[in-house]
Amino acid sequence: MTCIHDGNLRLYLDGGLAGAELAEVTEHLASCADCLARLEKVRAARAQTEAVLATLAPAADDVAINPTMAYAQFTSQFAADREPKTWINRLLPPRWRPVWGLAAVALIVAVLVSVNPVGVWAQRVLAMLRVQKIRVVTIDPTTLMSSSEPNSRPYRLFNQFVADNVVVTMDPGKPEVVSSLTTAAQLAGYPVRMIGSLGAPHSIDVNGETAFQMTINRDRATTLLDEIGRSDIHIPESADGALIAVHIPKTVISMYGDCPIRQRHVSHNSQSQAEVLAERKMERMANIKDTNCTYLIQAPSPTVSVPPDLNMSDIAEAALELAGMTPAEARSLCQTVDWSSTLVVPIPRNSSSSETVTVDGVEGTLITETLSQGNRYSLLWIKNGVIHSLAGHGNSSDALNLAASLR
């Protein structure tokens, strides 16, 4: 056979030959001193170049690349004009956010809804959590998580983390919009109340039943905390692998006055970027101007199931630190809160205040927020297992007067 050209010698060296070709070359090399010499030259040249190019190899101590996290960043960076499909957006429409505090901590808040073992089976299998009390905690609004705009990186990373780890087992679908209290009550399955002094509600949304579950993946949670610069927060090792299941019954949101038009979830394919932006701007303006809008939200307590041996207090500590409490504050609060029955609502320290009031015959919490365009209040109470929230613009007496006319 004729001599082997350098290209094939290279293939031979790199293991790129097989079968008859390989046999042929091996045989030839055994008997051809010239080809063998060239093989060694090719080998030496390869080694030299490879050694020089190897200088470019990343240092071994480089932080590992995390494609999952990178994908979250990618989607948030490049897909900003698409509707985020995270459950949190569906679960917590914008108007809920002032009521529940920070949407970002909403999941953890839901998890914190404390453990109150119900029934024998629950004690055997899972601990069930139900909201019986509400407790307001003040947080530092300048911390990363709580000052985050919905479009900021930490917020989006958090949302994506949630979206990746949460399995929606019961999709609420789109809210049903009805105009009469009777229809709303039929859909919801419980009586829907109205603010007597404001007359009939302008519009009523009935949100479908929702259920989701997540398994705590400590590694990923830790990575997320690193990414958002909070590696100081410690997730207890015992929490790893814990399955947390949340069930949220149908909720009813009654709107009174000139409330902003609900964001329509239209397909963005048919809309230009400019149209989307214009729509968002309109929404923002509407939110600022809607001083004549009042919401009454009725939400039967969500049920949260957690493994009975899960130490809620430790997770709560981490969550509260994330929300903006100092480790010392979080620790001392966790020692006083009964996680088996308390919904913790974080509010920003500098612009909000809260007080305990009597409303609807029970004890309630009135949160007042001072904004440049006037005060806004959220009045929260729990009656017959249903969380009530009355939110609107005005001061505390406005809230209490409206609540007094409830029927």
Place this chain on the structure above:
Amino acid sequence: MTGRERSSERWDEAEFRGVFLQHYSRIVAILIRLLGDRSRAEEMANDAFWRLYRQPALQVDGNIGGWLYRTATNLGIDALRASGRRRQYEEAAGGSRDEGKINSPLEDLLREEKCHRVRAVLSSIKPVQAQLLILRSSGLSYKELADALNVKMNSIGTMLNRAEEEFRNRYLATHPNEEEL
């Protein structure tokens, strides 16, 4: 026809995510080699994936990996060439570079300097050769190289030899005192 009932109108989200997760780490690692800067490498990898996202027809092409490696290295080499030009201007204008690195230990400094030289040579040879060298030294197989460069597998040997020769010659020409070569 591939026989797969997939739309070429838009990416299936799950499929795109799968492609991203499969190739991202490697693409970033290759770009770090080329650019020597992790955050720039990540940005550029995102750019490559964004280009992929806008070309949903590639979904049915079957050579997504090859397309990604080609596109990412093209972007990286373009940037390398541009920054090489910029550095020449800066040096000509008496500007210094990498002042922040002054406090590094001597070894790091020397290594850094050598990286600069290797990258300078890579940006001076034919882009396709630089592409081949960087991909090979990042550990791509012959099959993957053939897919990325749109060539036959059995021509890779010759291409590699030529690219390496070109690289060595330039490297020696610009740095004749280099002991390792």
